[in-house]
Amino acid sequence: MSASLSRRSFVLGGASALSLGALSLAGCSAASGNGGAAVSSVEWSEEADVVVVGFGGAGAAAAINASEAGASVIILEKASEKDAGGNTSVSGGTMCLADPNNLDTAFEFIRYQMPDTTTDEEIEGYLEESSTLQQWLVDHGANVETNATKGSMYGALESAVAFPTSAKVGGNGFSLFTFLKGVVESSAGVSVRYETPASKLVFDPETREVYGVLATAADGSQLAIKAKKAVILCCGGFENNHQMKTAFYPPEVPIYPCGTPYNTGDGIEMITEIGAQLRGFSSVEWGCHCCKPASEEVGVSCGFTWTDFECWSNSIMVNARGQRFVNESGRTVSDRKILRPLHDKSQIPELAFSMDTLSYANLPMFFICDNAKVKAGPVFNNCSSAAGNHWANIHEWYTWSDDNQAEIDKGWLVKADTIEELAGKLGVDPAGLAATVQAYNEACAAGADAAFGRTDALSPVSEPPYYGCELGLGIINTQGGPVRDGAHHVLDTEGNPIPRLYAGGEFGSLYCWLYQGAGNVPEALGARTAGTNAAAEEPWD
Known part of the structure; x- marks a missing residue:
């Protein structure tokens, strides 16, 4: 596509003055107090209806549903193809599933584990995703094996009966991601860009409406990718960022990621500078x-x-x-x-x-x-x-x-x-x-x-x-990230959706206090809701 598909005056998100990472505002002028570096225009390298940041379980599920809703999708993945898959690819692959016939009790169970700042609406959205996940996988060709034992590690809670089973696709998380990767590769209009880390959001300084993403291609060239409908952040946490671990956990403790080493908190910079509400960093x-x-x-x-x-x-x-x-x-x-x-x-x-x-x-x-x-x-x-x-x-x-x-x-x-x-x-x-x-x-x-x-x-x-x-x-993994609602919109500090910005998976996980065993994988695949909703947005241009 032409490098000048469209031009418009935006904010190129830069590192916040209160940056959680190592970037600074040196040489940049702040725009509207949100920490962004003001630019008069952006020359778009290419475009898609939906841009997904991160190709793990959450990014895959979001892209699949966005494609099925008729959207074109670009997935930006920091790792090489060999190392793609995020934490999903090295998880146990077990999914704790809510009983669709007992959602009131399931709500009690999840509500007990959540801080009071987690809304009922978000819990209800999660339970809808959990209770329909098995059928979604089957509909996409997965061989789902269920285990008729308690799906949760918190069996002492009477309400755990609402999670009576757990499920797997293959033997482990790598099997699950391999299956999801195959579905993504057969989905219409989806392109995966490996070794292409996203770095910044492009957004309006007044309304915070998101218009696209800046990224670095595998050859080192800089990309400005226009998201005509929405951006979905599925970029995981900060398990391999020493500065962030020291900021949120006891310092001087030798801590090493069991999962992807590519989770270095890149998305935290993006949501901080745009003014998203944060949660779960102590978990x-x-x-x-x-x-x-x-x-x-x-x-x-x-x-x-x-x-x-x-x-x-x-x-x-x-x-x-x-x-x-x-x-x-x-x-x-x-x-x-x-x-x-x-x-x-x-x-x-x-x-x-x-x-x-x-x-x-x-x-x-x-x-x-x-x-x-x-x-x-x-x-x-x-x-x-x-x-x-x-x-x-x-x-x-x-x-x-x-x-x-x-x-x-x-x-x-x-x-x-x-x-x-x-x-x-x-x-x-x-x-x-x-x-x-x-x-x-x-x-x-x-x-x-x-x-x-x-x-x-x-x-x-x-x-x-x-x-x-x-x-x-x-x-x-870590659970910290943006607060989101039941539809996976990212919320600002006043609780309002940031236009055209969604998130899924452990990036701002629901599990920001207690964590039920096998809970993160179904939450990641719940990002399919973000894909459906992002595809339903009206194009901004």
Whole structure:
């Protein structure tokens, strides 16, 4: 298309003076106090009815429905095609589904989990999407397998009966995204632009009406893409943005994304500068522990499988004093097979802070195991060849060796002939660690862990040589982003829809306080509503 399809005086959204990222307003003039950099015109590179930012589950669902409503769609994806799919592609793929015949009780269940600022209208919209999701998938050719067990991890709530089943498409989230990608590729009028990150919204400084998106193409050229009807932001969170994690979570904690490393909070800049209402930035969905040196080098979490309690066999976790501080193989929810601290909303001991020392009481923290553990298979098994989710293996960034030798050679797992020698190499108090291992082994022999009540994987650390590493915390995703209504409009600070701007998925997730297991995937696919509504907008030009 012509580079001068249309010209109009807009605002080119720049970084806000209160930027949540690293951009600044240097050299730019503010427009109407919204933090944008004023420009007199934009030369459009190309156009579509709807522009979708992000190609994960939410972006795919939005594009599919927009196409089916007759709209042309451009999807902008930051990652390469190999790394596309967002967090959906490395999720467990399980979807918690509301019973369409029991929506009143389902409403009670979701209402209980939400802060009072979440509107009833948004909950009702979510439940409509959840209760019709299975049929939507089937209508698009999916083989949906259902599990007739409680769909939610909060079984203690009586209203959980309204979520009686969970569903999957294939074995995991990668299977689900592969299916969605195929539907997108067969949808009329949809174009996916890989390695093309969006950077700014183009909008009117007075009305905030959104007209398009600026992006950078794979060849480095700058694009101005006109959205004749609407823009839908499905760009995930900020799991891989150190500055934002430090701003919203306890600082100086080693945190590594279990999901896509491309979630660096790009969309937060866009909605901040346009004046969107924000929510959910304190909500963090912990994953399981990970090997810190491996995660640092690979760039994503190399950690434990969150449903495998035996990953703690012949192993313990200690602080720098060599002391255990938690039941390592404990459960987040007592009646579910969920390894802590996955989705834990309690005050986790890993983050305990001492006002006496003005430091974290249990950080740094260390994994200690023996030769029996190393001989049994990959120590950090969620990036092994058998891993069913997590980024490292699924997207072929790193696969942990079956015998752990490659990781020992790299120095990720430190080896020593004695516990005291291992402690010295790791920087842990030798006497403290030796006493802890002795006490733990005695508990294993007695069959009862009086110190922390550990029952799963209660096996000794007794066969030399010994191994260890510093641990980090995995993070599944963040939930912070824009407030939206039941139709997926992004709302401004006064609660009014920002014209032609929609959002979906975990970018401003409904789950900004409690999170029910398997809730984010159906929420992501609920962005199909945003696609339908965006396609129904009247073209602005």
